[in-house]
Amino acid sequence: MSEKQTFKIYEKPKLESSCLVVGWGEDAGKLGTKVIDYLNKKLGGKEFGEIEPAGFFSLGGVSVEDDVAQFPESKFYWFPEKYLVTLKSNRPTSDWYKFLDSVLDVAEHYCRAKELYTIGGMVSPAAHTSPRELLAVANSPEMREILGLYELSRDMDYETPPGQRPTLNSYLLWVAKRRNVAAASIWVPIPFYLVAAEDPQAWRKTVEFLDRRFGLGIDFRDLDEDAARQNEKLAELRSRSSEVDSYIRKLESNLGLTQEENEELVREVEEFFRRRD
């Protein structure tokens, strides 16, 4: 594949400048795709291009989820009248640098993007009743200053532990840094037992930040209703299962659970949502 064929642009967005927000599939609490889907739907996002999957994804067949064949997608959307572009993408499985460089190519050359934000969920040992808090990592001191205007925790110290690898979000921040594009990762802790389910509170917290940052004028009632429904479901599960209730109570009291209790709680919650949905 030649360099030019890594992405397709169907329609050049009419943007003087923009910020790109990136959400990945296979994210904790479905945060990445849910937030991008929400923005696209709420603000009338127009698909204008995509990164071609060949070379970046294993195309030896298709996976099937809920009886539907899946295929990797990496699609860009723009929003007339807004200072915003979004990318909703599966995570590439090879040639990551070239993929991320292509993301920056589209952002810079077709959207005149000045800033880039990645969003992602991180696994948290806290209970779902704890307030969600945003954490941010910037790729430059200037970007860190900008983030200081918002309610974000931005004093993270971290090194990848042995045996683990950095996140794709960190990789994208680094690629952006090499190209002098200001970028930040916005992280939301997701209670560990909601990682495979959904976490509307985390979606709301993330959208709230993006709304403030880009002046999107979003009405949050629908997200509040989603969060309330989720809390009701979890309350119902707690009332039905004294074990689940005791585990969550322990978490609410900042007491840790044993490995077995952790696994049991995850199993119960996942099973409950599977039956309900």
Place this chain on the structure above:
Amino acid sequence: MRHVEKRGAMGIRLDRMPEVENPVLIAGWPGIGNIGIIAVDTLRGMMRAEEFGEIEPWDFFYPKRVIIRNGELMDLEFPTSKFYFKRTERQDFILFIGEEQPAQAGRAYAEGKKAYQMANLVLDVALEFGCRRVYTSGAAVAPIHHTVRPKVWAVSNSEGLIDEVRSYENTILMSDIEGREGQGNITGLNGLLLGVARKRGLEAICVMGEIPVYLQGLALAYPKASRSVLEVLTTALGIRIEMGGIDELVESSEREIERVYELFPSEMREQLDKLKYVTYAKPTEPEPITEEDKKRILEDIDKFFKKEPKED
């Protein structure tokens, strides 16, 4: 600094241009038991070879470590692929050590386009400095016991090298191994480099230290085989190095392997102990156990591990 852009957008960065004459390239990547890379890295350390360049990593590897300080991404580290050189009176050397093989997600060994590109970049540098011969090193999974001195399997990329390879001490060819008829596979870059070298007109030899079949899946380093590889390489190249460092490594690994071995079921250990007396290379004199015994032991081990012997 010299920045060499070759083979599309992938780059080689040379910080200096060492004055070497007809150097021999010795390359190593991780593999089973890390036999090859331990051998090459020991050689690098003992020869005090100096770093002079590297292959830029981002087209080949996923990063291995991020460093975030006070909410700012400070650095992203990638697996390294570095070149070293050493001048000696008899022979100059270029050493290449790849910290990882450029594999697809979830795979241990390089294959396909990336592997081919990496092999070519290594040879680009070798040829730029006038290299005509390449050695690589890896593992040969064999039905041997861990108390036995590992032999070294050698494969060359041209018929003209076979006599030379046959003259190396403690070394066997694929055709010496019963049932193989000179056939086999060398997985990953330690093997692929031989083929790419042949395509580009360089002589190449891969020397593979034997690792017991029952250790191949245990994620343990096997420096005992690296030592055997080093003995072959240093003799073939006419160099002497101090083996004290690798001997310490071997001792500590032997203790670890004995500890793990003791955890195997006693019935299995009884079977494995018989490997001390198995000769799988074509016999030249009467063996201490019968052919029938040998067949049964190898079948039992194969059944237990459900794996075919292989090389990397």
